[in-house]
Amino acid sequence: MTLIEARNISLDVPDMSHQALIGQRRKLRILKNVSLSLKKGETVGLVGESGSGKTSLGRCLLRLHEPSEGTLAFDGQDITHASPAQLKPLRRRMQMIFQDPQSSLNPRHTIGSILATALKLNELDAGETSIAAILGRVGLPASASRRYPHQLSGGQRQRVGSALAVALKPEFVVADEIVSGLDVSTQAQVLDLLKGLRDEMGLALAFISHDLSVVRSLCERVVIMKNGEIVEEGLTADVFANPKTGFTRTLIASIPLPEVRPGWLDQ
C-alpha cells in the first residue's frame, strides 16, 4: 500500500543572489517535476551531490516545505497545501532524523528532557521507564537520559536522533545524511540500528545520502538526483549492475574501495 506519494512536485525558493529593486525576489526552481512514492516498509535511497535537491525533496515529502507545483499525499490524504492544524495529527506519523545531531539537539536540555518533551507533545507516556526503554532500544544506557548532548560521542548523539524519531512510533521516516560525519565503525553500528528499527516497525524510509556504497546495502530502491531532477531510478541492484546514465556511472566509479587498485585515481 502506498504510504507517501509525490506527483510532479516542483519547489521554488527566493533567489538570494538576486536583489529586486521592488517587489519579490526572483524565484529559483530547486526541484523540478519530481515524482516519488513509498510503500509501507520500503526503503528508498535519495542520492546526489550537494545542491542536487535531495534534502529539499526529503523535506517536501514531510511537508516541511510546501510544494510550488504538483501534489503530495500521505496515507491517501492530499496534504500538498494542508494547514499546520490539518498537518498536526499527521506529524507524529512522519519523522525526520537529522544530519547533525549536535545542532539538532538543544544543548541546554538533557537527553531525557528532550525525549520527554517530544513524547508529551504527542500525548505519549513520558515516564522514566518509558524513556529508559526507548534509550535501551537504540543501544544507550538509561543513565544517558541525565546527560547533555555535548557529553555524548557523535555516534551516541546520532542514536539519540534516531531515538527521538522512533519514540513516536512513526510510519514514515526521512533520514538525512545521518552517518556522513561518523567513522566507519560507528557508521556500521548506526546503520545496523536503523535497519533493525525499520524492520521491526515496518517503516517506510527515505534515506538521503551522498554515499552510494551505503545505499547499496540499505535500500531496495534508489533515486539519483542532479540539479533538482531525478536522473535515474530503479531497484538498487539493477542500477548498480546496469547504470543507464553517465552521471550514475561517474558516481559509482568515484567511490574508493578498500583495496589497492593501481590507476583508479587516474581514470
Next chain:
Amino acid sequence: MSPVIDIRNLSARTAAGPILRDVSLPVNAGEVMALVGESGAGKSTIAKAVLGILPAGIKVTGGNIFFEGADLLALTPAGLRELLGVRIALIPQDPLTSLNPARRIGDQLTDGLRLRAGMNFRAAWDKALGLLNDVHIREPEQVLKRYPHELSGGMRQRVLIAQAFSLNPHVIIADEPTTALDVTVQKQVLRLIRDMQRERKTTLLFVTHDLGVVAQICDRMTVLYGGKVLEQGATAEILRNPRSPYTKALLAASPRYDQPEQSLKPVPEALIAELKREIGA
C-alpha cells in the same frame, strides 16, 4: 634511508588517562603514510603533536618526534615556528572554518609567501596565481579577489592545498582533507594531492578513517586503536592480508557497493572489550 618524520615511543595523557601509548611511527621521505582509526584512536593527537599544537590538557609523557634529525618536542616555540608552514605544513579537514571569512583568498594565500619567503606583495600575488593554476582552479585572477564563502567546498579545499604546498614543505600533514566533500570532488582532490605530492616529492602523513581513501593514495598505513599502534606496513599487504583482528573488523565495517552483503558489519563488542583489556584501558 632514514625517516623524515620519526616518532619514537611517543606517549601522552590527559587528566582522564593515557591517549597515546608508546607510538612508534617512521615516515620515509616521499612516501604517503596513513594514520587510520576511529575517533579517539589518537590519530589527530599524533598529527597535532608533530605540528606542536597539542591542546593544553594533553601532556606528552615520553618519547621523541624526530624531524630531519631534530627532536620537535625539544624545540623552543621560536624554533618550531621556523619550521611550521615552511618545512612542515597542514591541509586541514574543514575548509570553511580554516579560512578567514573576512579576508580575500589572495590575501590569505600570500601571507606565507610574504612573511616567510620574504616576497613583496606583487611577487607573492603572482606566485599565488601560479599556485591556484597548479591546483586546477579556473579563473584564478577572479578567485584571488573572492572571499571564502563565495567558493564551493571543493574549491576551498583546493585553496588550502595550494596554501600547504606554497612554501615547498618537506612534510605535509593532511587531516581528513576529503571527508566534507562529495565523492566525485573527493576523487579529484585526492588525485590533486597525490600528483602534487609526487611532483614535489613531499612526504605526506594522511589522517583518515576511510580505508577506501587509504587504499587509493597511501603507500603505507598505521592502524591505531585507543592510542596504540595495532598494525603498520604496506597498504596493499595490510588490506589484502590484515593480521590484526581489529583491522579485519574495520574492513568488514567499511561500505562496499561491490559486496553489499559482506560490508557494514559493526565491530563486534567482544573484540572491543578484548582490545580495551589488551591496551589496559
